[in-house]
Amino acid sequence: MAASVREKQAAALKRMLNFNTSPLKNTAAEPVWKVLIYDRFGQDIISPLLAVKELRDMGITLHLLLHSDRDPIPDVPAIYFVMPTEENIDRICQDLRNQLYESYYLNFISAISRSKLEDIASAALSANAVTQVTKVFDQYLNFITLEDDMFILCNQNKELISYHAINKPDIMDTEMEAIMDTIVDSLFCFFVTLGAVPIIRCPRGNAAEMVAVKLDKKLRENLRDARNSLFTGDNMGAGQFSFQRPLFVLADRNLDLATPLHHTWTYQALIHDVLDFHLNRVSMDESVGSEASPSGARPKKKNKKSYDLTAADKFWQKHKGSPFPEVAESVQEELDTYRAQEDEVKRLKSIMGLEGEDEGPISSISMSDNTAKLTSAVSSLPELLEKKRLIDLHTNVATAVLDHIKSRKLDVYFEYEEKLMSKSTLEKSLLDIISDPDAGTPEDKMRLFLIFYITALQPPSETDLDQYKKALLETGCDLSSLNYIKQWKAFTKIAATPSNYGNSGTCMIISHAAARWSQSVVINYLVRKNRVFKVFFFQNLPVTRILDNLMEMKSNPETDDYRYFDPKMLRGSESSTPRNKNPFQEAIVFVVGGGNYIEYQNLVDYTKAKPGKRVLYGCSELFNAGQFIKQLSSLGQK
């Protein structure tokens, strides 16, 4: 898997947009124009991978939603990228009858059933448009790739497969089946795009096991069907450098409920937690003229601005996993380098301007040197402008995050939770923090309390609990999520002793050099608080630990009774003894019930420490702590 999943998916999309042939490398090829029609699923898949400009470069003149009013554009081929649902099919048939476009290239995100295909066929016949339907493809792209090594299943209708939906007490079998089918379908598409058949490991007795069983069955069926198998040699293609198959670890959200509630300190996770961040796009209210006002003056105007954080943004790629103060320092550094380059260009400009007026200053500079410098400056101008734009973007984003941190005192929460999760001694009591009026929103306090409750080895006594509840109610928290956590804790206690948080924490190393940078507002704030940043040792979250055990074939009571599935084996064996004794080089971790950036970052850090290993992270949906608490509350109210 030399090419990442994201590259593979983007390549598949580009191929599709080029009428299902490989795009030519010829830069001066004749333009062919086309129209792209997608539904909301398709939109979510395409938007993190291809920007509008790239679409334009590929000849897409218009991109429209399937269920919008579309006018006939008679001599243009149309490429459809939709899910094969009833309403989509109906709309396509309607389009065929209305003769909207010249030719139709239908691409279905996941496989279409035979009956629906016949529906389209009959509509095409009645409209006498059979010749116009040029190509029909099953793309098997029913998942969204956000990063090179991270994917989620879907963004639309994610309530249907959310943690709430899976864990609600009154769930019916049919609903559960439907949810499992959706998840398995997406995972199947994922493995088809990846071009590898994994070895599946999953825990027993929960939703993850059901998913694993179904996925194994589906993969097995497909492999047996030799004629139509999607995993034949040419589909795997080049890039199959590893001779080993990847490991697919299915985890259930119920394994670890503290991590989604955790307050975090790394850049990407902070943005997800604090700002509105979907599909690599940040939207925030930008107040005009409040660049660095620590006093939090009331802004006069609020515009909503959204920024895309893409793979092309080098600063983002480098720093999305860094702790926040490091990010602030780096922004400062980038700004300084940018200013230096800008000054260089200005200096050249002034030298050029002096020519003809005053011979003195230029006599010392040779002409050829000047032209070389000038050409290099001119050619680097677009880069400089782009850099400036990115620096502005990150400055705005970081400032917004910082405002939240300051107003909610998130660093306090982070440190406290770290201590809770690593079972070190607590300096302040929980009650103090909860009753502190200007530390954080009620939601933050609820999160902190829930983490405390989850990680406590014994539940707190009744009196203590009442005290806490009273304090929480005073600050305006909603306690229904606590009910659910109680139930969950009781349930998991029966199943196993949760010793999951014996060693848990996230990587954080902040240098004492923070004191140097007195210019930067962030560091100013933090230094003013006289914080001495300790070095936290890198420790694994539960999911990372499980992955480590399974990948390295370590023996551990937690993972020893995980089930083992190998779709390539002829007989489905029920044994849980893996046949392969070597450690795996590649792994895919999938959390059923939802995941978040903190786990992802932990996995990335784990992978960095082990060269030669690749880990991909996926989840059925991506939520931040706020959304998760809402789900817990609604579960607790039942």
Next chain:
Amino acid sequence: MAVDITLLFKASVKTVKTRNKAMGVVFDLPKDEIFKKSRPNNGFSLKAKEVISNITKLKDFLLQHRKDYVNAGSLISSDLTRMTDNERDQIDQDAQIFMRTCSEAIKQLRSEAEKRVISTQIKEHRGAVLDLIEMYLKGVCKLYSEQRAIRVKRVFEQENQRLVSEMSNLVDEVRQIEGKVVEISRLQEIFAEKVLMQETEIDSIHQLVVGATENVKEGNEDIREAIQNNAGFRVWILFFLVMCSFSLLFLDWYDS
């Protein structure tokens, strides 16, 4: 990895057809549909395709002659394939005119498209199509300008070389002259030396000559004096002789 199910689709079409025949459902071909196809809007795409084909022609033309064009002054090329500068200028001019007409055509299409009252989607689509065509034209123009840049570079290089050879000639000449001047100065030095030597000699000669002149003058004086003396002496002798003869004659008379 995508799966092509077009054949499956066509099979479904056949199935549906046979099913419909079996059930006796007949689809009457809407005849006006055929006419509907030849819509007036077709004009736009035809024109656009025309512009594209023109640009492609230009691109092919440029690429075809690129090798000859660029091979300016290469020693390996045979005389047959070399282009004269006139031909190159011709190509440049033609290409420029062509590009100008193409961009005019694009502008025209754009203004036409804006004037017509049609839906926003079609307008957007046409705008984007024209953008694509413009980009294509820009790409081809870039080809042309690259070629041109190479050619201009070549011309400059040739001129550079010419200037260099001229300058080197001048340098040689100057060097020669310099050598000659050095020699002249050397000879000059020798002359000066010799002249100085001669000066002393001439001085002494001058002195001698002055002395000689003096001597001669004195000699002249002396000779004059001597002549005078001589003349005086002669007179006295003559007188004496005359006196003697008179005295003899007297004596002779006396004796007689």
